[in-house]
Amino acid sequence: MEKLQRDFLESLISAPSPAGYEQPVRQVYHAYTESFADDVRSDVHGNMIAVRNTDGNPRLMFAGHCDELGFQVNYINDQGFIYFNTIGGHDAGLVPGRRVVIHSKNGPVVGVTGRKAIHLTPPSDRGKPAKIENIWIDIAVSDKQEAEALVNIGDPITYDVGLQDLRSDVVAGRALDNKIGTWVVAEGLRRASTQQLQASIHAVATVQEEIGLRGAETSAYGINPAVAIAVDVTHATDHPNITKQTAGDVKLGGGPTISRGPNFNPRVVEKLIEAAEALNIPYQLEAASRGTGTDANAIQLSRAGVATGLVSVPLRYMHTPSEVVALDDADAAATLLAEFANRLAPEDDFTP
Numbered sequence: 215m216e217k218l219q220r221d222f223l224e225s226l227i228s229a230p231s232p233a234g235y236e237q238p239v240r241q242v243y244h245a246y247t248e249s250f251a252d253d254v255r256s257d258v259h260g261n262m263i264a265v266r267n268t269d270g271n272p273r274l275m276f277a278g279h280c281d282e283l284g285f286q287v288n289y290i291n292d293q294g295f296i297y298f299n300t301i302g303g304h305d306a307g308l309v310p311g312r313r314v315v316i317h318s319k320n321g322p323v324v325g326v327t328g329r330k331a332i333h334l335t336p337p338s339d340r341g342k343p344a345k346i347e348n349i350w351i352d353i354a355v356s357d358k359q360e361a362e363a364l365v366n367i368g369d370p371i372t373y374d375v376g377l378q379d380l381r382s383d384v385v386a387g388r389a390l391d392n393k394i395g396t397w398v399v400a401e402g403l404r405r406a407s408t409q410q411l412q413a414s415i416h417a418v419a420t421v422q423e424e425i426g427l428r429g430a431e432t433s434a435y436g437i438n439p440a441v442a443i444a445v446d447v448t449h450a451t452d453h454p455n456i457t458k459q460t461a462g463d464v465k466l467g468g469g470p471t472i473s474r475g476p477n478f479n480p481r482v483v484e485k486l487i488e489a490a491e492a493l494n495i496p497y498q499l500e501a502a503s504r505g506t507g508t509d510a511n512a513i514q515l516s517r518a519g520v521a522t523g524l525v526s527v528p529l530r531y532m533h534t535p536s537e538v539v540a541l542d543d544a545d546a547a548a549t550l551l552a553e554f555a556n557r558l559a560p561e562d563d564f565t566p
């Protein structure tokens with residue numbers, strides 16, 4: 215990955231953006247895409263939309279949600295310990311013992327997630343699943359008043375962890391679901407050919423995916439595309455304790471996945487595969503036998519229906535502070551999106 219693109223990814227990851235609090239990541243997306251897009255704008259829901267070839271045909275939407283999991287300040291007790299709501303689908307067992315940042319209007323406030331030590335837990339309760347209501351955030355204040363001077367009810371919270379290189383192109387980080395997909399749609403837009411492109415491309419950093427595909431719903435309605443590709447992460451199944459009979463076979467570093475099933479237009483799937491094969495882009499097929507939990511689901515059902523596809527970056531340990539992806543998979547996904555766009559023509563018919 216080239217330096218500029220790597221810097222863009224690091225900026226996306228550094229920007230704290232739990233669902234509903236995406237302003238920092240929206241700014242990063244705007245700053246990067248405005249150097250090559252014809253237009254970058256926000257809708258009233260917060261979706262950031264970068265456009266190339268505005269009057270082209272057909273209208274093509276790329277969607278990569280930019281929100282991440284997080285927490286939200288819910289209650290401060292008399293001693294100044296902070297209780298929180300979860301934003302998105304957390305594994306409660308992974309929440310205690312972390313460094314966190316509360317993003318207050320006066321700046322970041324650092325803290326740790328505390329719970330009763332194992333030694334103080336009665337043997338009969340040890341090993342029981344953690345519950346969010348038994349975990350608090352400790353910002354080392356002496357009482358409620360001191361805490362309230364620093365943080366406010368409703369402030370968003372993220373883990374205090376950034377991007378870390380592991381080996382070769384493999385990285386670990388918080389919120390790679392789905393900052394990596396946000397990166398892919400911006401890069402797909404940038405890489406589309408100036409000469410070949412007939413479609414108009416609307417590359418959207420969608421908001422509020424983790425709480426119900428909400429930004430995809432509003433942005434798809436507003437853009438009114440004929441064709442759309444959602445980009446998200448998918449479970450890499452190449453680690454221990456996976457049952458491939460049910461989870462399928464997806465490898466980190468094996469290329470992006472192209473999904474097949476009722477959530478996807480069969481002509482879009484064919485065209486994605488043609489685009490991958492034309493450029494020798496590695497890809498993996500993935501089966502989904504119903505509507506998916508991705509933006510592709512909301513987009514396909516927008517208005518009278520949108521011909522929708524899903525391209526995913528394989529990821530290990532989804533919804534943990536240490537998600538793992540291979541950057542080459544994201545790079546290949548961006549090239550695939552660009553080539554798909556280059557191949558669209560006004561006469562293309564996606565009626566199955």
Ligand SMILES: [Zn+2]
Nearest residue numbers: 391392424533
């Ligand atoms: Zn997710």
